[in-house]
Amino acid sequence: MKAIKKIVSRTVVMPTTDIDTDQIIPARFLTTTSREGLGRFAFNDLRRDADGNDNEGFVLNRPETRGCNVLVAGNNFGCGSSREHAPWALLDYGFKAVISTEIADIFKNNSLKNGLVPVVVTADVHQNLLARPGTEVAIDIETQTLTIDDGTSIEFPMDGFARYCLLQGVDQLGFIRQQIAAIESFEEQRPWTP
Amino acid sequence: MHQSKPGTLFDKVWNDHVVVAESADTPAILYIDLHIIHEVTTPQAFSLLREKGLPVRRTDLILATMDHSTPTTPVTTFKDLEVAGEGAARQVRQMEENCREFGIELLGFESINRGIVHVIGPELGATQPGKTIVCGDSHTSTHGALGALAFGIGTTEVGHVLATQCLLQRKPKTLEISVSGTLARGVTAKDLVLAIIGKIGVDGGTEHVIEYRGDAISSLDMDARMTVCNMSIEAGARAGMIAPDETTYEFLSGRPRAPQGADWDKAVARWAQLRSDDGAHFDRSVSLSASELSPMVTYGTNPGMVIGVNDAVPDRTSDPSFRKALDYMQIAAGKPMTEYDVDVVFVGSCTNSRLTDLQEAADIVKGRQVAAGVRMLVVPGSQQIKKDAEALGLDRVFTAAGAEWREAGCSMCIGMNGDTVARGQLSVSTSNRNFEGRQGVGSRTVLASPMTAAASAIRGKVADPRPYLQD
Ligand code: SF4
Numbered sequence: 001m002k003a004i005k006k007i008v009s010r011t012v013v014m015p016t017t018d019i020d021t022d023q024i025i026p027a028r029f030l031t032t033t034s035r036e037g038l039g040r041f042a043f044n045d046l047r048r049d050a051d052g053n054d055n056e057g058f059v060l061n062r063p064e065t066r067g068c069n070v071l072v073a074g075n076n077f078g079c080g081s082s083r084e085h086a087p088w089a090l091l092d093y094g095f096k097a098v099i100s101t102e103i104a105d106i107f108k109n110n111s112l113k114n115g116l117v118p119v120v121v122t123a124d125v126h127q128n129l130l131a132r133p134g135t136e137v138a139i140d141i142e143t144q145t146l147t148i149d150d151g152t153s154i155e156f157p158m159d160g161f162a163r164y165c166l167l168q169g170v171d172q173l174g175f176i177r178q179q180i181a182a183i184e185s186f187e188e189q190r191p192w193t194p
Numbered sequence: 195m196h197q198s199k200p201g202t203l204f205d206k207v208w209n210d211h212v213v214v215a216e217s218a219d220t221p222a223i224l225y226i227d228l229h230i231i232h233e234v235t236t237p238q239a240f241s242l243l244r245e246k247g248l249p250v251r252r253t254d255l256i257l258a259t260m261d262h263s264t265p266t267t268p269v270t271t272f273k274d275l276e277v278a279g280e281g282a283a284r285q286v287r288q289m290e291e292n293c294r295e296f297g298i299e300l301l302g303f304e305s306i307n308r309g310i311v312h313v314i315g316p317e318l319g320a321t322q323p324g325k326t327i328v329c330g331d332s333h334t335s336t337h338g339a340l341g342a343l344a345f346g347i348g349t350t351e352v353g354h355v356l357a358t359q360c361l362l363q364r365k366p367k368t369l370e371i372s373v374s375g376t377l378a379r380g381v382t383a384k385d386l387v388l389a390i391i392g393k394i395g396v397d398g399g400t401e402h403v404i405e406y407r408g409d410a411i412s413s414l415d416m417d418a419r420m421t422v423c424n425m426s427i428e429a430g431a432r433a434g435m436i437a438p439d440e441t442t443y444e445f446l447s448g449r450p451r452a453p454q455g456a457d458w459d460k461a462v463a464r465w466a467q468l469r470s471d472d473g474a475h476f477d478r479s480v481s482l483s484a485s486e487l488s489p490m491v492t493y494g495t496n497p498g499m500v501i502g503v504n505d506a507v508p509d510r511t512s513d514p515s516f517r518k519a520l521d522y523m524q525i526a527a528g529k530p531m532t533e534y535d536v537d538v539v540f541v542g543s544c545t546n547s548r549l550t551d552l553q554e555a556a557d558i559v560k561g562r563q564v565a566a567g568v569r570m571l572v573v574p575g576s577q578q579i580k581k582d583a584e585a586l587g588l589d590r591v592f593t594a595a596g597a598e599w600r601e602a603g604c605s606m607c608i609g610m611n612g613d614t615v616a617r618g619q620l621s622v623s624t625s626n627r628n629f630e631g632r633q634g635v636g637s638r639t640v641l642a643s644p645m646t647a648a649a650s651a652i653r654g655k656v657a658d659p660r661p662y663l664q665d
Contacts, residue, residue: 016514017515018498022629022632027610027632030262030610033241033284034238045635074515080627083235084235105430114350175362179213182223183213
């Protein structure tokens with residue numbers, strides 16, 4: 001994972017609540033054995049109609065959302081299936097951060113492991129962002145602050161280790177493997193055999 | 195297992211598996227006793243091991259099978275795989291290759307033990323009280339029914355567990371759900387868990403591990419307990435757990451991967467400690483009564499949009515997300531679901547594909563005919579369940595009624611293997627997710643119990659199963 005310190009972008013707004021990972025990437029695209037190139041399937045069934053033509057009404061098909069890397073979504077974003085294909089698809093599409101009042105656990109974990117930054121905000125900050133699509137925001141991971149172009153600047157919660165991994169681009173597998181001696185002694189001492 | 199202060203079931207299992215304790219700066223390193231893998235969420239993890247030149251650390255703690263992308267028609271040759279689609283066939287072959295290369299035993303097409311990941315773990319006795327169990331699949335919560343701490347992980351984490359048998363984890367919070375009373379006839383564990391999700395919401399369990407407790411829970415058999423824990427994730431929870439008891443031991447005893455002989459006695463003595471102590475602290479508590487519940491059905495596009503089968507769909511159309519869901523479902527506020535015609539009925543999935551589920555559906559279907567124009571598909575959760583059901587003649591009950599009887603797999607729960615619901619069709623399904631497009635592009639899913647699904651197949655409209663109960 002590449003180190004990330006700051007994201008500056010305009011926002012795309014999807015106010016719907018409970019957007020699940022089946023909507024982020026439908027199951028029929030999960031037969032891939034690679035993690036590359038999934039951006040073209042991001043929100044596929046919302047983006048395209050039955051014949052594969054773009055749904056004009058869908059927000060990502062509007063020209064003004066091109067190049068916007070921050071997604072502001074309704075409450076409980078990323079619920080449902082544990083598929084890591086969801087953050088893979090969002091990142092490959094170009095998203096770098098997701099802002100919501102609540103982000104589902106497994107999706108949040110998966111996102112952090114791939115460098116998609118989950119930003120949880122209070123209801124009033126959320127309302128402000130939902131009301132003004134295309135707002136320019138700056139997300140500073142070091143200081144855990146979200147700054148909105150109207151001057152609002154707020155702190156958002158992030159696990160210290162997750163932040164450290166994002167800032168340093170830490171390989172978490174390498175981190176666990178540094179503890180291999182502890183793992184071995186745990187295996188020897190455990191009172192039962194699984 | 196020395197607890198200085200009263201602990202919850204979850205605390206005990208968690209504490210037993212901490213390799214390196216968590217600190218403000220770093221999460222805990224948690225040891226994993228059982229890692230279940232399937233074809234969809236593992237290919238990229240194996241690629242990672244290859245890139246890094248790492249072996250699989252504990253091939254003996256892995257249970258590997260194929261279920262999502264597999265056809266539910268018999269497979270004896272590669273050609274048979276193609277019915278599930280080219281991508282699916284490639285993925286299945288990749289799984290075989292990965293297991294061969296890394297020395298992992300695969301319960302493949304030739305195995306009687308093949309089936310849905312969350313069905314075969316308990317069935318083989320590999321799922322046991324007090325174990326930590328993970329799988330690249332959110333419904334891993336199912337295994338908590340036996341008193342395990344079991345949760346879904348992403349593919350990167352699958353790679354971590356393959357390479358180290360460990361995971362980096364922050365300790366989650368605990369949510370106690372106490373259920374009193376008894377379920378009425380025709381009302382099942384599925385209805386109970388749908389009612390729970392309706393009550394606490396699809397994000398009601400976020401960041402928590404649920405422990406289900408109370409008379410209504412302890413009186414459930416294992417199949418029913420698995421249905422309840424299975425859908426914990428639908429309430430946003432990481433895991434669901436039920437303390438092991440006599441029902442659990444009876445279920446596990448004699449299963450091929452359960453401890454045997456003297457080891458069994460030792461295991462039971464250890465498992466008996468796995469319960470929340472009096473006065474144990476839960477971060478949150480919720481209680482409800484099972485006695486007043488009726489059969490439940492969903493009407494919207496998430497499992498929290500749920501009502502009693504005879505109740506009118508609520509009117510919250512001032513909420514745009516609610517309106518969007520009803521528009522998608524082509525359902526009107528104010529009418530009960532029993533007014534809608536059914537196109538497809540699916541009995542299956544890790545929620546409701548065990549023998550008891552199939553038996554309950556068969557009891558309703560027996561001697562009756564699936565309504566004209568309705569397609570009913572019955573997919574057992576494992577090849578072993580298929581065999582057991584056939585020994586009881588359930589397959590003939592279903593086929594005589596006009597339903598299709600299939601090989602084990604996820605099938606129409608997720609529609610990755612070619613079994614799908616067509617655009618615009620209404621499906622009454624015993625699975626766990628009624629998300630937009632979950633059962634196929636444009637599919638409209640109503641979640642229900644096996645009894646409700648079976649009664650709906652007979653009636654041709656969404657049905658209350660109670661008038662269809664036979665002795
Ligand atoms: S049956 Fe459905 S929910 Fe269960 S593992 Fe398979 S796809 Fe997932």
